[in-house]
Amino acid sequence: MIHRINETPKILEVKDLSVHYFTSRGAVIAANSVNFYLRQGEIMGLVGESGCGKTTVAMAILQMVQSPGKITHGEIWVDGEELNSLSERELRQLRWRKLALVPQGAMNSLNPVLKIKEQMGDAILAHERQLGRATLKQRILQLLDDVGLPARVYEMFPHELSGGMKQRVCIAMAIALNPPVIIADEPTSALDVVVQRVVAQTLLDVKKRLGVSMLMIGHDMGLQAQMVDRVAVMYAGNLVEVGPVEAIFEEPLHPYTQLLIESIPSIDERKPLKVTEGLTHDLRNPPPGCIFQFRCPYVTDECRAGRPPLEEIAPDHFVACFKVKSARLA
Amino acid sequence: MGGLTKQYVLTRFFMFVLTIWIGATAVFLIPRLAPGDPVTSMVMRMTEREGRVENAQELIAAWKERFGLNDPLYIQYFRYLGNLVRFDFGYSLANFPTTAWEMVRPALPWSVRLLAVALIFSFAIGNTVGALMGWRKTPSWLQNILPLSLTFTSIPYFMFGILLLYFIAFQLHLLPASGGYSRDVTPGWNLPYIRSVITYSILPLVSIVLTSMGGWALGMRGLMVGVNNEDYFLLAQAKGLSPARVFFRYGVRNAILPSLTALALGMGGLISGSMLVEYIFAYPGTGYTLYRAIITQDYTVMQTICNLMILITATSVFLLDLLYPLIDPRITFRRSQM
Amino acid sequence: MVRRSVSRYNPEWLNKKLVIGGSMILVVVLIGLVGPLFWNTDLAYVGSSPRSLPPIWALKGNIAHPLGTENMGRDMLAQLIVGTPSSLKVGLIAASIGLGVGLVLGSLAGYMGGKVDNIIRTLADSATTIPSLAVLVVIAAHVRMQDTTVMALILALFAWPHPTRIVRAQVLTLRERGYVRMAILSGANAFEVMFIEMLPNMLPWLAASYTGGISGAILGATGLEVLGLGPARVPSLGLIINQATGASALMRGLYWWWMPPILILMIIFTGFFLITMGLDEIANPRLRGVKA
């Protein structure tokens, strides 16, 4: 393992973020004291199974948690500004300029009744009002070209594009104002594997050329391995491990991360399936102690009594597990 | 591509013709399916009302002859359709030498004007209210006030009309109670006349608008709530657009589309309902003419009005259908472009 | 065998609008059910009582005719007790026929697809746009209506397109559902698929369409009656309004003549409207929790 202190500044910091969903049957804790940061120019993956809260975290960063959800605690720093304290107006001015989104599900992210040029133009004009018509058109055409789309897309409606093209339009739109941070929420889900690769590479290409930092939400570990620099693993609303992608894949520390890595079906060798079983808890009543205790093969009384904090055990590598901690200490 | 394709226009035109045909056929056929024939039952009705009709049998025979009711049904039917196409509705029964068309024609502009204005108002107000009700960002004081506009939604137009008539016209004497314009003015392009026409139309208009806008509002609210959860709506917010722009371009713009389809469907109901309103306010439109025809047993005038109403509905639906693809680019989108 | 538990699984059936609307309709139904036990319904006919008496709270009111009488000597209370259930009956019959026809045509269209679907869908689409009252007037003017049943049958002519469209749309969506496919894989025939698997899931839609149909038919019936085209011998709410307006009761200030039937009709329409809205909210959960 490389022990090198990373001095690259942090462009996005999520501090102690909690999001609750208030339902008639009690509050669901969708995100619980989530802490992580994104360094300038890196791609960080946020992974976990469905319902683990990864999309909630993305929405919270964008300050777009929908009712009945609510950010109950925490701070979100983007490029030196704390978002939770901003007024609606200040937030609006900051959105897209500093924080853009490549949305999930390429199918419905574009308004079906507006042409591509109108939707891209809207994003640009909202922040650069005085832009001339010709300049705007030039900008949009350039952006389309940047993501490998032909110029005729400019005049087209979303339903005339394929899924991959729509998602590339979304990428073009996200980079329109050259934001320092892009949140990509499962940007390639529901796309066929070849198209997925094309879209993923478009993202990588854009990132390389613009130096933008990216938070990539996902559940496909293969895709994460291909794209990200660091991975944050989330389980039932809690971060359990955050670390460099090589470390996570080669030597996963948290038992849940190990489980995730082991269950990836390989395309390189045919091997026996590893089957694990375990209960998940009711999200309304998280157990005291470690959130993963019901499925963990190494669970001890210590795990049942108190929740392990997310602690840095190597530079940029954090784990929330008593066993890992004591192993390191020994 | 968006826009009108030949296929689409042809299909819509087919629907237009079909609607008129079904309506006209129902008007022709159903009275004849009932036991007895129209003329006999009409005379019987007269007997019921007036106690006794002189020479009832001869009257029936004469009328049957005049209407060709002795011919086989299918001949009557084709003659009826043929006349309909030529806009020949026959003579008025109550005012013999006058044709039914001449009886109805003066009433048409009144009805069409009232309907058009009522429709524009209720559609515009209703959808605005509904869109605001369904939008998450609407200020809460407004959210609390808006539902008040739904108060009269479930009440039929004419019943609300009666209440307005009683309280506003008869009790408070604020507005005239009946007719299309004051007897003191001379019809024509003069200001007093126009002012009078407007004054006299306020109550009928208000009864239609207040009772029908709630329907639009409810429909629009539902659609807007749906749009609120669409990915593109969320993305528009994430883009940092102003709330007004998000509301109109990414909310109303999309939610209004199904409302337009409902507009087509609502035409028939609106026309039906406004006929009773005209009767209540003795407004000189087709509804009132229809009522007079009912009183005078004027069968042909009734049929004429009915067919005209069907024609008006079908035409407005057809025009709306032609307009629709220009608003929604997906509507004539062909499978080959998938 | 097959256990259903809507009440336990769907607490939203106890929707607030549904309960309020239901209570309103219940009150109106009780007028017709309980009224005849306490009041002589013969007083609803011409000449049974003194003419033009004001209601009991007015200056010349009379305990024998608490809601007053009109100018032909009919007791208003008795007229309401006779007229209210007949209005409800018309709506019920017409809407039931409409729903029955709609179920058959809608499931035929949804199931068979192709030409059958094309024909039924096109017919239902055009029938919904036809201005029903105009056509009804012409028909009613020619059909001698002795009682409300005939009127209900005529109104049923316009009660089928909506349920047909609803059922068709539902069958089309439900047909693709995994559980319908599962039932087919389990050997269920078309009948079982329709009635065991699909129908329970359509209930809120059907119920909403049914209550909407009832109030639509009552509206049509009242409209015809107000125009003087209903059965002339039996009291009905619309007929009372027709007679009142014919006698210029509004201008003459005889409010006890025309106002009670209008109030009852308003309760009926508001009640059914609330029920329909409540059912709509059950059918489309996303409408729930939005202020209205």
Add this chain to the structure above:
Amino acid sequence: MATPILQIKNATKTFGGGFLDSAPPLVALDRFNLEIHESPARITTIAGESGSGKTTLANAILGFMPLTEGHILYKGQDIGQMDRRGRLAYRKEVQAIFQDPYEVYNPFFRVQHIFDMAMRHFPMARTKKEARALIEDALKLVGLRGDEILEKHPHQLSGGQRQRVMVARAYMLQPRLIVADEPVSAVDASLRAMILDIMLRLRDEHGISFLYITHDLSTAYQIGDEMVILFQGVVAERGHTVDIIEHPKHPYVQELIASIPAPNPKHKWDTDIKLPPEDATRLQRVYGCRFYARCPMRMDRCKTEPPPLYSVGDNGHEASCFLYEAGTPR
């Protein structure tokens, strides 16, 4: 050799092209042939991306959708022409599990209903007790107990439980073949292995064959025997799973396999991939090879002449590409 349990002959399905359609018909499945034998039990994978015709094929086999041309024979009998009795026999022996483990439950009924329905139509048990024993037996196979789940409503089960119940239901009928249409696409990674493992056990211990329909080549690689890869309704390549995944022959299959993101951060994608002009594929009617527009090795004749299947290796490995015309695999 015995009559195959399922024989698909020349199966063709065309959508659209009707009287009111101005668009040309879409051929979803074109002259597809397949034989599945009762023993030995095998897992046959039908793989392809969206629009490949794999779901059309599943629907046709299960009798949800009639074919435009061709036949599906169950033990020599055309399933389109069977009487009710024959169809019931077919239903009992050819069962299915589907992708969405929630959608297959009627929200109106308890979980029990899914077993009751099958019991009602297939005479398997004479008494309630016998029926219950059968159900318990089937549930045991997937690691569930009747008293845990039967009285519950589907939304009270977890996604993994729901999918396992569906497998149990299919198994209870003792079918010879199970059509598994994307059975693991909607379940989380850790549960995926469990479902796949049950499929293997059903094949090995109970002699049940599978038609595994999926877009995910890596899971197919882990459990599959035979494999057919479809592209726009046509077979691109067929043969043994290991041969295809490890030595793909058809340019499309090569592209497909190269696009699967490897779960290894050290083996990144070759970034030189040419972006396929994805919008150019379906616009015009195809007379020759359907992959022509995207193929890096295309020849002139591919444009006009549809390539037949050529043998490219052992175990019936075939690819439909003129590159292998001489029979010399490269």
